[in-house]
Amino acid sequence: MLQEGIFYQQGSTPGKHWGLLFIRVKSDANAEEIYKALNPLWSILQKLKTGAINDLPTITLPTPPSGLQVTIGYGKNIFARTGIKKKLPGEITQANFRPPLATGGGKVLLASGLSYAETITKNPATEDIALQFISDSELLTYRCYMESYKFIAGEKDNELFPFELVKFYSGFQREDRRSWIDFHDGISNLKSGDERLDAIRIKENNTEGEQWTIGGTFLAFMRIEVNIDTWIKLDRITQELLVGRDKLSGCPLENIVNNRPVTVSKCPFAGTASIIDQASNGEYPNKDFFETPKTSDALVLTSHVQRANHHREPISHRDSLRIFRQGYEFFEVSDNNPKVKIGLNFVSFQDTPERLIRILTQDTWLGGVNFGGSDNNQTIDNSILKIWGAGIYILPPANDMNKIPGYELFEG
Numbered sequence: 224m225l226q227e228g229i230f231y232q233q234g235s236t237p238g239k240h241w242g243l244l245f246i247r248v249k250s251d252a253n254a255e256e257i258y259k260a261l262n263p264l265w266s267i268l269q270k271l272k273t274g275a276i277n278d279l280p281t282i283t284l285p286t287p288p289s290g291l292q293v294t295i296g297y298g299k300n301i302f303a304r305t306g307i308k309k310k311l312p313g314e315i316t317q318a319n320f321r322p323p324l325a326t327g328g329g330k331v332l333l334a335s336g337l338s339y340a341e342t343i344t345k346n347p348a349t350e351d352i353a354l355q356f357i358s359d360s361e362l363l364t365y366r367c368y369m370e371s372y373k374f375i376a377g378e379k380d381n382e383l384f385p386f387e388l389v390k391f392y393s394g395f396q397r398e399d400r401r402s403w404i405d406f407h408d409g410i411s412n413l414k415s416g417d418e419r420l421d422a423i424r425i426k427e428n429n430t431e432g433e434q435w436t437i438g439g440t441f442l443a444f445m446r447i448e449v450n451i452d453t454w455i456k457l458d459r460i461t462q463e464l465l466v467g468r469d470k471l472s473g474c475p476l477e478n479i480v481n482n483r484p485v486t487v488s489k490c491p492f493a494g495t496a497s498i499i500d501q502a503s504n505g506e507y508p509n510k511d512f513f514e515t516p517k518t519s520d521a522l523v524l525t526s527h528v529q530r531a532n533h534h535r536e537p538i539s540h541r542d543s544l545r546i547f548r549q550g551y552e553f554f555e556v557s558d559n560n561p562k563v564k565i566g567l568n569f570v571s572f573q574d575t576p577e578r579l580i581r582i583l584t585q586d587t588w589l590g591g592v593n594f595g596g597s598d599n600n601q602t603i604d605n606s607i608l609k610i611w612g613a614g615i616y617i618l619p620p621a622n623d624m625n626k627i628p629g630y631e632l633f634e635g
């Protein structure tokens with residue numbers, strides 16, 4: 224059973240606000256010490272679901288109807304701590320991000336066109352423990368961070384306490400279903416229900432020592448800044464060719480005629496202006512066009528959407544390279560130039576990180592390109608996206624014993 228916070232089921236809608244907290248375990252801490260500190264932290268977060276916090280013993284705080292969903296993941300470092308009962312899953316070793324260069328920047332993967340920001344010398348997203356918070360209340364996702372902070376800061380003088388807070392990222396959903404580059408996003412994702420589950424659930428296997436991971440998944444995270452100054456300088460046709468969709472309607476491109484991109488026929492459906500318009504009965508008249516078409520047009524094939532999905536089946540097979548994306552936008556303001564830093568907290572779930580790593584590195588997929596576009600047009604493309612942090616975490620399955628997912632690392 225997958226943990227909460229992964230919205231793959233039919234009819235389940237992710238909360239509007241998101242947070243991801245990275246916790247480092249001190250290098251000399253052992254499994255017993257880690258578990259002893261993790262249990263009270265986990266219980267603080269569980270109590271927040273009912274509006275209870277330790278510092279206000281008789282008070283119940285309001286909680287959003289959507290509730291709070293807390294997900295825990297473990298990064299590769301924790302498996303090296305003394306006394307940890309499980310070995311690092313092989314998939315994490317084989318498919319993982321590179322560290323930034325000591326001088327700053329550098330590629331996130333050797334064959335990828337994505338690089339770290341030049342000022343990044345340490346990747347803040349590769350820590351021992353990652354906690355994801357999702358709710359409809361911005362306050363509640365921040366409160367998860369604050370209560371974790373209070374708990375960890377309260378133990379500052381305790382040398383035996385194993386945790387340090389490293390980084391917290393937050394993000395939000397957009398009601399207009401468009402990303403910061405103004406194009407529709409999240410339109411072509413796996414269908415909820417079996418399709419998503421097939422791509423993300425770690426399947427039954429015979430790998431010795433890894434049976435505890437079955438029914439769990441892997442989370443991949445990248446904090447991706449969009450260079451908006453570069454993007455807004457591109458004309459509409461160039462942007463559409465990079466994305467692979469019409470900018471206004473969101474309809475997918477099929478081919479190019481007279482140097483102009485042409486969308487799949489009959490999209491948008493008569494009487495609608497955009498792919499996500501809903502009829503009065505709640506139906507989506509354009510739903511057949513959510514999925515991008517199979518096309519043989521060489522230029523359309525170089526677009527982001529076509530590179531990111533080659534329509535391979537079955538989805539349950541790792542070679543399909545299908546992933547379930549559940550990202551949230553971010554927005555930061557600065558007094559210095561550039562005055563805004565915007566982008567996407569890219570989050571994907573998959574039964575093996577190999578699916579994502581291959582999308583990002585293989586030729587004709589996103590390999591070598593920064594966002595999309597043809598290989599010989601990389602001067603336009605190569606500075607649109609910048610990475611501020613990237614990490615891969617194993618999310619062990621949930622259990623019905625009221626234990627922290629991944630308790631097997633510490634018990635037994």
Ligand code: HEM
Pocket residue numbers: 402403404406407408409410411412447448449466468514515527528529531532566567569579582583589608
């Ligand atoms: C800030 C960075 C990014 C932006 C702004 C962005 C934007 C978009 C947009 C506008 C679409 C079209 C809407 C849709 O079909 O859902 C899309 C689709 C997609 N993107 Fe991205 N993307 C970003 C990064 C990535 C990365 C790093 C990956 C890595 C795998 C990725 C994978 C995909 C996939 C799989 C699709 C759906 C393709 C399909 O099934 O048709 N995106 N993205």
